[in-house]
Structures are given as C-alpha cells and as structure tokens.
Amino acid sequence: MAKGQRQAKTRGKKTKNILNYPRSGVHGWTRFLPSIRLLVVGGLSIVILLCVLFSIGYATTDVPEPNQEATGQTSTIYYNDGKTPIGQYKVEDRKSIRIDEISEPMQKAAVAAEDTSFYENRGISIKGLSRAVVGVATNQYAGGGSTITQQYVKNFYLTNEHSFDRKVKEMFISLKIDQQQSKDDILANYLNTIYLGRRSYGIEVASQNYFDKSAKDLDVSESALLAAMIQRPGAADPSDNPEVYQDRFDYVVKSMVDEGFITEEQAAKIEMPKVEKQNKESSLSGQKGYMWDFVRREALRKLDITEAQLDRGGYNITTTFDEDRMKQAEKAIKNLPSDQPEGLQTGLVSIDPDNGGIEAFYGGKNYLDQAFNASTQSHVQAGSTFKPFALVAGLENGVRLTDTYPGTSPTTLNNDGTPWELSNFGNTSYGPVTLLKATQSSINTAYAALNVQVGPDKTVDVAQRAGLSGNCTDKEMESGDTGGCSIGLTPNPSNVLGTPSVKPIDMASAYATFAANGVHHDTHSIEKVTQGADDTEVYKGETKGKRVFDKAVGAETSFALQQVINGGSGSYAQQLGRPAAGKTGTTNNNTAAWFSGYTPNLATSVVL
Incomplete structure (x- = not known):
C-alpha cells in the first residue's frame, strides 16, 4: 500500500472513547x-x-490544646478542717471529677438523653453528622445530632461556631479522641464540661447547686432532670418553673427504659425531683470576704501564680482559720459596749505560736460594705504594747528584771546631751522601780530610761526580729503602699512609748514569738494546697520557725508579762483561768486601746 494511502486510512479512523460517553x-x-x-x-x-x-x-487534623474556658476549674478555700468551705476563686464555677464519682443513674441518663449509641459508635454519628452538614450549608442548623464524643470535643477543644470547617474538625478530632480515650473517660470529661445553669459548669457543681449533694449521690429522677437540662440549661430554673423541662424529662425517662437502664415499673414511679432554691446570698458577706481576700493575696504570692491561674486552677486550699475561733472573735467584737465612737476600726488577730498559722481575725463588720481589713491592713500607734521590745533588748544586753529605773513623774532624761522630759500615764509618780515593776505597771519614765540605756536601734531590731514589718520607705509613704511595712519604726528614744504605727497582725506575730519562747514563725493563712481530682499536693505552708532570741531571754520576758495579767493593767485576762501573759497599751489622747497577750498555744492582739 502506498504511503499516502496508509496516512489517509489512519486519518479516517475515530479515536476510541475510553468511557464510551x-x-x-x-x-x-x-x-x-x-x-x-x-x-x-x-x-x-x-x-x-x-x-x-x-x-x-x-x-x-491534630487534637488541639483544650480551651482555657473548658479546662478552668474552681479553686476552693477551706477552714483548717479541710472540709468546710469558706469561699471560691473562679471565672466559671467548675469542678472536674472522675467517672467513679458520678452516680450510675447520672451516667445512664446522659447516654439516654444525648447519645444512645455512645458505647457502640466510634465517636461520630454519620446520620447526625450529615444532618448537621446540610443544616450548616443551608444556614438552617438547629443543633442536635452530635454524639457525646462530638459534644465533648466541641466544648473542650473547639467553639460553638456554626461553620462547615468547625464541623469537619469536630468529626476528625472525635474519631481520634475515641481511639485515645476510653468511653468512661470520654463520658466523665463530657459531664465535666457541660453547662447546666446557675453558673454551674460540670455535673459536680450542678449537683451541689440544685440538690445540695455530690454527683456520686444523684438518684434516677435527679439524674433525669439534669440530663433533660443539657439541651436548654438556661430555659428556666427548675426550682421555679419545673414544667419547662417536663417533656424532656419524660423523654429521658422513656429513653432509659428503651435502653434497658431501668424497668417500666421503675419509670412509672419516677417524678420530677424537688430542687433546692437558688442561694443568692453573697459568699463574701461578713468575715468570709476578709478571709477570701487575705488567702487570695497569700496564694498568689506563695504559689507564684497569676490571678487567672488561681481562678482556673482547681486548687483546694486548706487554711489555718479555725471556724469556731473565727465565730468567737466576731462575737467578742460584737459584744463590745454600744457607746463606741463613730467610725471605730476594730482589729483582732489570733496566731498559733507553734507554727505561725492565723487561727482567727476580725476584718470589719462586712467585707461587702468595706473591703479594707482592719486587722491586716490598718496601722495603729502601738502604745505601751511596744515596751516588751525594749525589755528584750535590755535582757539581751545584760539588764536584769531586778535592775532599778526612775519612776518619778515627770522625769528628765539625757538624750545624747539633749534634755528629754516625760511623764507617766496620769502623771503617777512611783519613785525608783525595778524593771519588773515597770513592766507590770507600764511606767513610761522607767522604760524611756531603759531605751536610752540600751539604744533605740536595738529596740527596733528586736521588734523586727519578733515579727513587726520594717519601716516604710519614703517611696512607699508617697505612694500609699504601706501594706507591707510599719510607719515610724525608727531608732528614736520615744519609740519605746509606742509612737510607731503597726498592723495588728504584725503585733500578734511578735507576741506569738514571745509565746514560742523566742522562736519566730512566719505568719500565714495557708496550711496546704492540693490540685486536681487526685488532690496532688502543690504547696505546704512553712512552719519550721527560726530562733530570734535566747530561751532564757524568752522565759524572763514571759515572766515579766505574766505580772501584767496577775496584778497589772491586764488583770481582766485572769478570767481565762489559765496562765497568760500580755501587755495593754493606749495611744495619745486615748484614740486607740490595745491588748496583746498569749497563752502557750495562742497569741492574740486586739485594738480598738
């Protein structure tokens, strides 16, 4: 065949259609x-x-880091029994618990209400997912159709955004979570993240808020109601309008029967449970607010965390506060004479000398009315309660309680070449007195002579070693930030008469050092801090203490201060019926009155 003919034949053929279309x-x-x-x-x-x-x-698609909002848990502070709550630090009220801390009826009610195929599916529901995708695509997504795993993923890892992208991510993450976690863990995590109204995040908080019990104690009817509320937690409060949830409640109960979780006979006896009324009283009223604020400041400092970390960290903080002693302190202040000057600020602090723990204080009438804490933030001239610091300084420098000093009033002393004239309270004149008598009767002239003898700087040194905060700097005074310092704690001869202004908590700390025979313990309100469902200890308060003056000096100091109780200005304290020591004090023009005293197991300072 000729070449031209072959080419013509090839061109005449049609190319074969592979798909035949x-x-x-x-x-x-x-x-x-x-x-x-x-x-x-x-x-x-x-x-x-x-x-x-x-x-x-x-x-x-990687499993992302959990949402900050979802992982945040309420931190709770307790009295020293570790059980009785004082208050909480929170952004959202949430407390995560393990699956074995959630009652079986609650577990079954959640499955019956939200995902009956939970134990069989692999984290997603094709039917529900398809419905959701169509809803998102047509802008008619009304929720629902998600498995428990998907709802957990949305709450814990993602957001409530209604978008195709978020739904696809939810699907892939749910598949991975189902592979990585057991069904029990997923169900527990889900129940720990759901919102159930009354600012309750998670089943434990909701159980406490609605039924005043732990989630492990929820019965079938209570569980059915909480499960019924999952879809519409803010629709109504079930204590006021239970009928809003009646239809959904009935559905959950029927579903529990259908799934074989309960029998029809049991279901027939189930009624809408009684729900506790919402307690709208502020948890910060009265003294609790002062404790809440003081512990918060200490926790931020000692744990070295931010406020956000404290509010979301799920810490369990056991304080040193004793509930009975807090009540007794408040009662004692309330029983003061009714003719008190208007605007009187009353402070009281009690400290355990063995460890420095604050067992009680009185911050004010009501934290909600005045957040300023009269016991831990106010400064009051110390008056004669300052004299024991000069006593210790003298004993450390060879002075004895039998040494004599001028008790005549008025008396003129030589202060570095400058005459210094002073008088006793009421201008009472005693003549020459021993240091022991000067302590018992709080004789100004004798103690001024002692202070000049040993040096005012040594008195200041003892005061700070015992527990008083250092003197405020000029910068602190100018800024008004005097919460961590004393005012006027300077080495001048008149300091022994109580011219420095100190905080009641510092004075109580100093007298606790006397009670501990010269061992000072850092004042604190936090005994220990644990975190998480397993209560892992993350902090323990320092209670070791440091010896700041000799035992013999401590013993002589306490002996002298006992005479104030036995026959001096503090004799009222004999009503304790046990050995006690202490010192009274008044300020210029009687604008404030102090008593600081102690027994072997408690030191207390009161000022009004």
Missing part, C-alpha cells in the same frame, strides 16, 4: 445516558477520592 452505536438523546461502565468507574472514583480526602483530613 456519549455512547457509541446509540442514536438519539439516549446516547447521553451514562453506561453501566461509566457509573461503576465514576462511583469508584468518587469513593477513592473521598477516601483520599478523608485520609488526608484525618492525618492533618
């Missing part, structure tokens, strides 16, 4: 109908493409 050999419009081969190939191609896309999506 439009179909060859078929005439009319039917040639455009797909052949079986085309349908098979097309279907397989779509399946392969979807598998590839699914594999890529699964491989490239």
Whole structure:
C-alpha cells in the first residue's frame, strides 16, 4: 500500500472513547445516558477520592490544646478542717471529677438523653453528622445530632461556631479522641464540661447547686432532670418553673427504659425531683470576704501564680482559720459596749505560736460594705504594747528584771546631751522601780530610761526580729503602699512609748514569738494546697520557725508579762483561768486601746 494511502486510512479512523460517553452505536438523546461502565468507574472514583480526602483530613487534623474556658476549674478555700468551705476563686464555677464519682443513674441518663449509641459508635454519628452538614450549608442548623464524643470535643477543644470547617474538625478530632480515650473517660470529661445553669459548669457543681449533694449521690429522677437540662440549661430554673423541662424529662425517662437502664415499673414511679432554691446570698458577706481576700493575696504570692491561674486552677486550699475561733472573735467584737465612737476600726488577730498559722481575725463588720481589713491592713500607734521590745533588748544586753529605773513623774532624761522630759500615764509618780515593776505597771519614765540605756536601734531590731514589718520607705509613704511595712519604726528614744504605727497582725506575730519562747514563725493563712481530682499536693505552708532570741531571754520576758495579767493593767485576762501573759497599751489622747497577750498555744492582739 502506498504511503499516502496508509496516512489517509489512519486519518479516517475515530479515536476510541475510553468511557464510551456519549455512547457509541446509540442514536438519539439516549446516547447521553451514562453506561453501566461509566457509573461503576465514576462511583469508584468518587469513593477513592473521598477516601483520599478523608485520609488526608484525618492525618492533618491534630487534637488541639483544650480551651482555657473548658479546662478552668474552681479553686476552693477551706477552714483548717479541710472540709468546710469558706469561699471560691473562679471565672466559671467548675469542678472536674472522675467517672467513679458520678452516680450510675447520672451516667445512664446522659447516654439516654444525648447519645444512645455512645458505647457502640466510634465517636461520630454519620446520620447526625450529615444532618448537621446540610443544616450548616443551608444556614438552617438547629443543633442536635452530635454524639457525646462530638459534644465533648466541641466544648473542650473547639467553639460553638456554626461553620462547615468547625464541623469537619469536630468529626476528625472525635474519631481520634475515641481511639485515645476510653468511653468512661470520654463520658466523665463530657459531664465535666457541660453547662447546666446557675453558673454551674460540670455535673459536680450542678449537683451541689440544685440538690445540695455530690454527683456520686444523684438518684434516677435527679439524674433525669439534669440530663433533660443539657439541651436548654438556661430555659428556666427548675426550682421555679419545673414544667419547662417536663417533656424532656419524660423523654429521658422513656429513653432509659428503651435502653434497658431501668424497668417500666421503675419509670412509672419516677417524678420530677424537688430542687433546692437558688442561694443568692453573697459568699463574701461578713468575715468570709476578709478571709477570701487575705488567702487570695497569700496564694498568689506563695504559689507564684497569676490571678487567672488561681481562678482556673482547681486548687483546694486548706487554711489555718479555725471556724469556731473565727465565730468567737466576731462575737467578742460584737459584744463590745454600744457607746463606741463613730467610725471605730476594730482589729483582732489570733496566731498559733507553734507554727505561725492565723487561727482567727476580725476584718470589719462586712467585707461587702468595706473591703479594707482592719486587722491586716490598718496601722495603729502601738502604745505601751511596744515596751516588751525594749525589755528584750535590755535582757539581751545584760539588764536584769531586778535592775532599778526612775519612776518619778515627770522625769528628765539625757538624750545624747539633749534634755528629754516625760511623764507617766496620769502623771503617777512611783519613785525608783525595778524593771519588773515597770513592766507590770507600764511606767513610761522607767522604760524611756531603759531605751536610752540600751539604744533605740536595738529596740527596733528586736521588734523586727519578733515579727513587726520594717519601716516604710519614703517611696512607699508617697505612694500609699504601706501594706507591707510599719510607719515610724525608727531608732528614736520615744519609740519605746509606742509612737510607731503597726498592723495588728504584725503585733500578734511578735507576741506569738514571745509565746514560742523566742522562736519566730512566719505568719500565714495557708496550711496546704492540693490540685486536681487526685488532690496532688502543690504547696505546704512553712512552719519550721527560726530562733530570734535566747530561751532564757524568752522565759524572763514571759515572766515579766505574766505580772501584767496577775496584778497589772491586764488583770481582766485572769478570767481565762489559765496562765497568760500580755501587755495593754493606749495611744495619745486615748484614740486607740490595745491588748496583746498569749497563752502557750495562742497569741492574740486586739485594738480598738
């Protein structure tokens, strides 16, 4: 065959159609109908493409870090029994618990209400997911259809955004979570993240708020109601309008029967449970607010954490506060004479000398009315309660309680070449007195002479070693930030008469050092801090203490201060019926009155 003929023959042939579309050999419009081969190939191609896309999506979607909001847990502070709560630090009220701390009826009610295939599915529901995707695409998504795992993923890792992208991420993460966590863990995590009204995040807080019991004690009817509230937690408060949840409650109970969780006979006896009324009284009223604020400041400092970390950290803080002694302190202040000057600020602090723990204080009438704490933030001239610091300074420098000093009033002393004239209270004149008598009767002239003898700087040194804060700097005075310092604690001869202004908590700390025979313990209100469901200890208060003056000096100091109780200005304290020591004090013009005293197991300072 000639070359030209071969080329012509080749050009005359039609290229073969691999998919046979439009179909060859078929005439009319039917040639455009797909052949079986085309349908098979097309279907397989779509399946392969979807598998590839699914594999890529699964491989490239990582489980993200949990939401800060979802992981945040309420921190709770307790009295020293570790059980009785004082208050909470929180952004959202949440407390996570383990699955064995959630009652079986509650677990079953949640499954019956939200995902009956929970124990069989692999984290997603194809039917529910398809409905959600269509709803998002048509902007008609009304929620629902998600598995418990998907709801947990949305609450814990994602957001409530209604978008196709978020829904796809939710699917892939749910599949991975189902592989990584057990069903019990997923259910517990889900129940720990749901919102149930009354600012309650998680089943434990909701159980406490609605039924005043732990989640492990929820019965079937209580569980059914909480499960019924999951979809619409803010629709109403069930204590006021239980009928709002009646239909959903009935549905949950029926679903529990259908799933074999309870029998029809049991279901017939289940009624809407009684719900506790919401307690709207502020948890910060009265003294609790002062404790809440003081512990918060200490926790931030000692744990070295931010406020956000404290509010979301799920810490369990056991304080040194004794509930009975707090009540007794408040009662004692309330029983003061009714003719008190207007605006009187009363402070009281009691400290355990063995460890420095604050067992009680009185911050004011009501924290909500005045947040300023009269016991830990106010400064009051110390008056004669300052004299024991000069006593210790003298004993450390060779002075004895039998040494004599001038008790005549008025008396003129030589202060570095400058005459210094002073008088006793009421201008009472005693003549020469021993240091012991000067302590018992709080004789100004004798103690001024002692202070000049040993040096005012040594008196200041003893005061700070015993527990008083250092003197405020000029910068602190100018800024008004005097919460961590004393005012006027300077080495001048008149300091022994109580011219420095100190905080009641510092004075109580100093007298606790006397009670501990010269061992000073850092004043604190936090005994220990644990975190998480397992109560892992993350902090323990320092209670070791440091010896700041000799035992013999401590014993002589206490002996002298006992005479104040036995026959001096503090004799009222004999009503304790046990050995006690202490010192009274008044300020210029009687604007404030002090008593600081102690027994072997408690030191207390009161000022009014």
